[in-house]
Amino acid sequence: MTIRIRQLTKVYKLGVERVHALRGVDLDIARNEFVAIMGASGSGKSTMMHILGCLDRPTSGVYELNGRPMHKMGAGQLARVRNEEIGFIFQSFELLNRATALKNVMLPMIYSRRHWATARKRARAALDRVGLGDRMGHKPNQLSGGQRQRVAVARALVNEPSILLADEPTGNLDSATTHEIIELFRQLHAEGQTIVIVTHEEEVAAHSQRIVRLRDGLVLSDHPTREDPTHRRWLEGQAAAAAEAAGSRPLAQGAPA
Amino acid sequence: MILVRIVIQTFGLAIGQIWANKVRSVLTTLGVIIGVASVVAVIAALQGLRQTVLTEFEKLGAKRVYIDGTLPQSQWHTDRWRDVQLKVEEIEAIREHCPSITSISPEWWGNYAAEYGERKLDAVPTVGIWPTWHDIVGRQVVQGREFIPVDDASRQFVCLINDKAIEELDLPREPVGEFIRVAGRRFKIVGVVETVQLALFGGGDTASELFVPFGTAQVLNPEGWINDAWGSLASPDRVEEARGEITFVLRKMRELAAEDEPTFQIEVLQQFIDQFNALAAGITAGAGGIVGISLLVGGIGIMNIMLVSVSERTREIGLRKAIGARPQVILVQFLVESVTLCLAGGAIGLAAGQGLIAAIRAIPESPLKDASVPVWAVLLAVGFSAGTGVVFGMFPAIKAARLDPIEALRHD
Numbered sequence: 001m002t003i004r005i006r007q008l009t010k011v012y013k014l015g016v017e018r019v020h021a022l023r024g025v026d027l028d029i030a031r032n033e034f035v036a037i038m039g040a041s042g043s044g045k046s047t048m049m050h051i052l053g054c055l056d057r058p059t060s061g062v063y064e065l066n067g068r069p070m071h072k073m074g075a076g077q078l079a080r081v082r083n084e085e086i087g088f089i090f091q092s093f094e095l096l097n098r099a100t101a102l103k104n105v106m107l108p109m110i111y112s113r114r115h116w117a118t119a120r121k122r123a124r125a126a127l128d129r130v131g132l133g134d135r136m137g138h139k140p141n142q143l144s145g146g147q148r149q150r151v152a153v154a155r156a157l158v159n160e161p162s163i164l165l166a167d168e169p170t171g172n173l174d175s176a177t178t179h180e181i182i183e184l185f186r187q188l189h190a191e192g193q194t195i196v197i198v199t200h201e202e203e204v205a206a207h208s209q210r211i212v213r214l215r216d217g218l219v220l221s222d223h224p225t226r227e228d229p230t231h232r233r234w235l236e237g238q239a240a241a242a243a244e245a246a247g248s249r250p251l252a253q254g255a256p257a
Numbered sequence: 258m259i260l261v262r263i264v265i266q267t268f269g270l271a272i273g274q275i276w277a278n279k280v281r282s283v284l285t286t287l288g289v290i291i292g293v294a295s296v297v298a299v300i301a302a303l304q305g306l307r308q309t310v311l312t313e314f315e316k317l318g319a320k321r322v323y324i325d326g327t328l329p330q331s332q333w334h335t336d337r338w339r340d341v342q343l344k345v346e347e348i349e350a351i352r353e354h355c356p357s358i359t360s361i362s363p364e365w366w367g368n369y370a371a372e373y374g375e376r377k378l379d380a381v382p383t384v385g386i387w388p389t390w391h392d393i394v395g396r397q398v399v400q401g402r403e404f405i406p407v408d409d410a411s412r413q414f415v416c417l418i419n420d421k422a423i424e425e426l427d428l429p430r431e432p433v434g435e436f437i438r439v440a441g442r443r444f445k446i447v448g449v450v451e452t453v454q455l456a457l458f459g460g461g462d463t464a465s466e467l468f469v470p471f472g473t474a475q476v477l478n479p480e481g482w483i484n485d486a487w488g489s490l491a492s493p494d495r496v497e498e499a500r501g502e503i504t505f506v507l508r509k510m511r512e513l514a515a516e517d518e519p520t521f522q523i524e525v526l527q528q529f530i531d532q533f534n535a536l537a538a539g540i541t542a543g544a545g546g547i548v549g550i551s552l553l554v555g556g557i558g559i560m561n562i563m564l565v566s567v568s569e570r571t572r573e574i575g576l577r578k579a580i581g582a583r584p585q586v587i588l589v590q591f592l593v594e595s596v597t598l599c600l601a602g603g604a605i606g607l608a609a610g611q612g613l614i615a616a617i618r619a620i621p622e623s624p625l626k627d628a629s630v631p632v633w634a635v636l637l638a639v640g641f642s643a644g645t646g647v648v649f650g651m652f653p654a655i656k657a658a659r660l661d662p663i664e665a666l667r668h669d
Binding site: 050053055056075076079080082083084088090094096098107108110111112116155 | 262263266273572573575576577578579580581582583584586662663666
């Protein structure tokens with residue numbers, strides 16, 4: 001099991017008030033799964049993401065990553081885990097604007113014990129993998145939104161992490177580019193990468209294998225994507241809307257395709 | 258190992274940032290630039306001045322003692338200056354009884370008209386001396402001979418002359434054997450005394466001078482007195498010994514009671530050197546204070562710009578932490594940046610200081626013509642600017658290192 005979570009809680013203190021962001025979550029994610037974590041705002045999905053990504057520590061409960069207890073680790077150890085085991089992808093890419101795509105992808109390896117030449121070689125390979133082999137010398141402002149997110153994906157992959165952790169990866173992209181990035185995720189998944197996406201977009205979640213829904217700090221449902229009732233209703237709604245759109249255009253009906 | 262790489266990488270980035278924001282960087286580091294430029298210039302100028310002064314003192318001789326009769330202020334209305342002047346017996350007693358004084362010579366001054374042929378000078382300073390005077394004062398006879406005991410004892414009308422007097426009296430270039438009239442008497446020139454140029458104390462050209470045997474000077478001006486005496490120390494560090502011995506001899510001969518103020522003064526050149534060194538140290542300390550203030554101001558500028566930088570790059574810091582940078586790595590990164598900024602300022606300051614010194618050296622006849630920036634001052638300046646970078650970069654760097662990655666990534 002890549003991720004094993006038991007009775008995970010997280011309590012924030014906001015002044016005198018205590019906010020229970022997570023109230024006892026159980027979750028297992030196996031190697032090479034492609035999971036979407038969904039939920040409305042306030043459901044605890046951001047907190048979940050931060051704990052999964054070792055940016056934050058739980059108040060209580062167990063979080064094991066590759067069998068190692070993350071809930072017991074210190075800040076320095078967690079920094080190392082983030083560097084070696086987790087590939088982050090953010091909604092707004094978070095690239096360094098003054099550095100080239102190659103330098104951006106090399107960034108995580110500055111903080112690991114890799115030789116400079118090796119780092120360069122691996123960064124090139126990662127950029128090739130996301131289809132940006134010909135854009136290595138470009139700076140982020142010379143790239144489109146989709147290309148920027150590809151650079152970010154390459155940066156996330158470069159240290160060969162156990163999990164790719166994406167937080168609303170398509171939130172800043174138009175629908176065509178969204179599709180492009182989702183295809184990239186599917187491809188990486190097919191190559192064996194474990195992927196966890198935190199999103200509120202059903203369309204994005206539709207491409208995962210499994211949807212975990214959170215509400216009020218608890219797991220509301222955890223189904224394979226095809227069997228997820230909410231998702232099925234959404235799919236039916238989409239189909240109905242498509243049919244309605246087709247029906248509302250009688251001139252087009254029966255016209256040669 | 259990782260830290261070394263971070264330092265190198267950050268250093269490169271920082272240089273790039275500074276180059277990209279040349280104006281902003283220069284303005285930010287202005288305090289450091291001024292601080293370093295002034296410390297470098299002041300140190301170099303002091304070095305130059307010290308060189309000049311010490312060379313002058315060297316010429317005068319650190320072993321020289323000056324003895325003079327003087328009237329304490331409390332006795333100005335009751336006694337006469339004339340009565341406290343040195344007597345020949347007193348000088349002889351010092352010569353006999355002060356082992357730390359190896360030689361001594363009185364000076365008996367007068368101003369007389371001097372004539373050679375058609376040339377006439379109205380008032381040439383004429384000093385009556387013992388032959389020991391040359392060694393003590395460091396002005397040797399370069400032509401002819403010194404006075405001999407018989408010159409003094411039998412009040413011979415012989416004289417020594419300096420270059421300026423030769424020129425002004427239009428004497429032959431080798432005037433030994435010529436006769437001139439001094440105070441209406443016929444004097445034979447027996448030698449030429451060398452001229453010592455003292456840029457600090459004497460100015461450029463010296464005046465005409467004549468030297469006569471001490472006994473002869475008394476004959477020329479029987480109403481005069483011994484103006485002062487020069488002695489030579491056995492060694493420069495026997496100053497206090499000499500002072501004690503001379504004081505003992507003079508107090509005894511003048512029958513001064515223990516509570517009486519001395520009616521003479523003793524000065525040693527080493528004192529002036531010490532005073533100069535104290536003055537130089539004082540100027541250095543004062544300059545150090547000014548430099549400290551400008552570095553403080555400069556440091557606050559650095560701190561300000563680094564805080565701006567941390568704030569501008571909060572998301573970047575968040576990202577770096579998210580992908581595995583430890584807090585200490587972030588700390589080092591920002592420290593390297595502020596140190597690089599300060600070092601750049603320090604380099605400009607050094608160049609400006611060198612420019613100032615070059616300008617000072619270019620002043621004609623400057624006593625600072627030997628001014629140069631010593632290596633230790635360069636190291637000091639570099640150290641100071643790096644130190645400023647570390648001290649004033651620390652707070653912003655700690656701020657950056659302590660940022661919570663989650664909060665930082667949410668920052669706008």
